[in-house]
Amino acid sequence: MNPFLTLLLLFLIPIFFLLVKKTRSSQKLPPGSRGLPIIGQSLTLLQVMKANTAKQWLEERVKKYGPISKLSLFGKPTVFISGQAANKCGEDHKRVRGALISFLKPESLKQYIGKMDEEVRRHLEMHWQGKQKVTVLPLMKTLTFNIICSLLFGIEKGARREELIKCFQAMIGGMWSIPINLPFTRYNHSLRASSRVQEMLKELVREKRIELQQKGTSSHQDLITCLLNIHGKDNEEALSDDEIVHNVMLVMVAGHDTSSVLITFIVRLLADDPTIHAGVVQEQEDIAKSKSSGELLTLDDLAKMKYTWKVAMETLRMFPPIFGRFRKTLKDVEYGGYLIPQGWQIFWATSMTHMDANIFQEPSKFDPARFENQATLPPYSFVSFGGGLRICPGYKFARIETLVSIHYLVTQFRWKLCYTDNSFSRDPMPIPTQGLPIQIEPKKLL
Known part of the structure; x- marks a missing residue:
């Protein structure tokens, strides 16, 4: 063969296959428009979340394009998917998940109840007792973050904890924002705060590693120490500092916002619904009467x-703290007959199934009895803590945190709302009007 033709074929064949692959991929991409560069549909999503109409907006997308469609969110090509099957997306880092499950095992949780009890009592004494009016959401965020710092990371009160709280809140404030990195934007403030949080956590990891080497502290002393102990099994390498920090930050976000929002909306519900309030108070006061003065709550309590927990679950169903989740594809993925290219992000609104009338009858009605037997619910329909094998390892931790907090709130205080507007917005977490200001009065100790 002519050498020139040979070279030409060698040059053209790769291009031919590249074009074929590109054509095939473009044909199999989900329907939809990615909108304007960088901005895409980000502003629209943020607007409908703030107006608390995001669910309706996504339902319109499903009607128009079907259960899978492409768009652009926060500067990244995105595929939105909906339905119970979508709630199964993603895989966890198995070693990290195993460490979290081990750290939060029942015998460890028993020890945390007493510490949480002390944290909640201290919080109420500092921020509630002697007050006539409080704003619930910011106080609950303070409480849950202090619990995380104390129990999960071993950070005691002081300047370090205060700086970490400040930086963490700034980081959270810009997590769902347009990725325009200019000094005055929320995105820029969030990036800088995130860098500082990571620096502080890396310093803490180094300190914990030295302490572990020198003193041989228990691997379950705190979460960071537990993650440092992932090594030596099946020839696995130890987690890097970056991996530990990444997973610690995930736990911080989940533990801080989920519990604080849940407790806040339970407080609002109890002020609005006398029947539910009476049932919770009766249950908690019966427990309080069985305790001696100053005695801490136990696992049996x-x-x-x-x-109370059924009320909490129904609150999570109707007011889920996490509206949607993102995952990044590490390789090309076939889903629903379409191609999701490597590097794209997948977005799904985990809670859309919560208000599906085919799953929950009269979904707008608050009914704790739905959770008399959670096993009867269809798989991946109630996913406030994930579902199936991917249920959140911190589920039991959040349960303890919530129940201990509600116990002391309802046994020590009465309250009423300072407004009649029961709406809320998302930014991205649900925020009740004005952060839920309430008038409070103390109860006589039982």
Whole structure:
């Protein structure tokens, strides 16, 4: 063969296959428009979340394009997927998940109940007692972050904890924002705060590593120490500092916002619904009467809080703290007959199934009885803590945190709302009007 033709073929064949692959991929991409560069549909999503109409907006997308469609969110090509099957997306880092499950195992949780009890009592004494009016959401965020710092990371009160809280809140404030990195934007403030949080956590990791080497502290002393102990099994390498920091930050976000929002909306519900309020108060006061003065709550006490937890689950169903989740594809993925290219992000609104009338009858009605037997619910329909094998390892931690907080709130205080507007917005977490200001009065100690 002519050498020139040979070279030409060698040059053209790769291009031919590249064009074929590109054509095939473009044909199999989900329907939809990615909108304007960088901005895409980000502003629209943020607007409908703030107006609390995001669910309706996504339902319109499903009607128009079907259960899978492409768009652009926060500067990245994105595929939106909906339905119960979408709630199964993603895989966890198995070693990290195993460490979290081990750290939060039942015998460890028993020890945390007493520490949480002390944290909640201290918080109420500092921020509630002697007050006539408080704003619930910011106080609950303070409480849950202090619990995280104390129990999960071993950070005691002081300047370090205060700086970490400040930087963490700034980081959270810009996580769902347009990725325009200019000094005055929320995105820029969030990036800088995130860098500082990571620096502080890396310093803490180094300190914990030295302490572990020198003193041989228990691997379950705190979460960071537990993650440092992931090594030596099946020839696995130890987690890097960056991996530990990444997973610690995930736990911080989940533990801080989920519990604080849940407790806040339970407080609002109890002020609005006398019947639900009476049931919770009766259950909690019965437990309080069985305790001697100053005695801490125990695992057995929490096991008796069945009705209170059903109220909490129904609150999570109707007011889920996490509206949607993102995952990044590490390789080309076939889903629903379409191609999701490597590097794209997948977005799904985990809570859309919560208000599906085919799953929950009269979904707009608050009914704790739905959770008399959670096993009867269809798989991946109630996913406030994930579902199936991917259920959140911190589920039991959040349960203890919530039940202990509600116990002391309802046994020590009465309250009423300072407004009649029961709406809320998302930024991205649900925020009740004005952060839920309430008038409070103390109860006589039982």
